Amino acid sequence: MILTGFFGWIGRIISEYSRQILLGIGRTLLLSLVGTVVGFIIACLFSYIKTKKEAGIVGKILKGFVNGYVTIIRGTPMMVQALIFYYSFKMLGVNWDPLTAGLFTVSVNTTAYLTEVLRGGIESVDEGQYEAARSIGMSGFKSMLFIVYPQAIKNSMASIGNEFIVNIKDTSVLNVIGVIEVYNACLMAGNKYYKVVEAMCIAAVIYLIMTLTSSYLLKRLELRIGSPVKEITSSN
């Protein structure tokens, strides 16, 4: 009796709100994908600044900026950041919609995490690689671009993929600025009939499907990029 009621409500919510829920899935995927890609691109630049050894005065100032940025963004919740960005930009006259503000927030947030991920990736590349590149006359920038980064990114693939999966779930906090992603769409449907548990179970299943599919696809991507080569055990 209880179960038929439960599944009955789930069926009703899905059929009545399918359009909003599908739109929500689209927005969640858009937010996580754009956030991770934009975050990754900026993190490439930031991690370069952060790990640069022979830094001049400008380099040191930039390094200070990146360090401050990473500390502040990683040390505060994305929900708080979203509210601050959304309303402060509005006060400054930027008339943006919640989704754009959400894309901005998640990109800013992911940049900070991926900067640290890539820094770790760069530090895991043997110093001799950089030195050898310099020794044939490559500039510091070219050495990083052509030799160190390809290896650092490959080493970081698992963590970068993980950041994408985290984003799928964590973008749910963007409901505070009114982004209607999966969580918010389901919540609105549930609220109509006071059936929050049913609605949230729908949301949970959707998130689970999205994260499992993503991690499967990422694993395949990782294998392809990693092109696993059996290394001869002895270095000789």
Added chain:
Amino acid sequence: MILEIKNLKKKFDNQEVLKDVSLTVDKGEVICVLGSSGSGKSTLLRCINLLNNYDDGEILFNGKNILDANVNELRSKIGMVFQSFNLFNNLNVLKNCMVGQTKVLKKNKEEARAKALETLELVGMSDFINKNVKQLSGGQKQRVAIARSLCMEPDIILFDEPTSALDPEMVGEVLNVIKKVKETGVTMIIVTHEMQFAKEVSSRVLFMNDGVILEDSPTKEFFTNPKNDRTKEFLKRYLDNKVND
């Protein structure tokens, strides 16, 4: 004279690694640098292509102070072969030899490929051009590293203990390749512990101890009639070991 080093001094923290080292190298010379570990041999090499900076003294390359040169251009003319090979792990054998030519010398792909194939042929690695560097043995890696350096057509190649990280049975193949490289006429400075090899390949031997060059003589003279007492002791130990073998 391709290289002139005047009164070179270098300290790491408070430890003096190079104390007033002077040296001249003529074009086409093959010089072996011998000496015990920590005598400053590697640091000397690394100062020549500015992988290490130095505190005092002067290095002239083709008559010009290297500190006035564009560092990347300088390094493209001074090859370096490392003890730990340092092949680019993200590139295959062929691309390891092409990347410097295309990105530094701005050659086009066909030219770079042709040169890479030519040098890989010289070091006997033609059959491995598409191999991932992780699949190579140490000796093969070092041969590719030598080819990578040769591809830049440097005026001088510095070898920093090229066989020290190798299994004994792979030392020979690398030394043979270096002998072949010698035939191309390129100037070489080789830091090594392989005495027999030094005897065979070099025209001149430097013996370094505690940050100074104690002996700088033609190879034959160095092995038959060393002047310095410390050198005699070093050679004697080497000869004793050989007898014990």
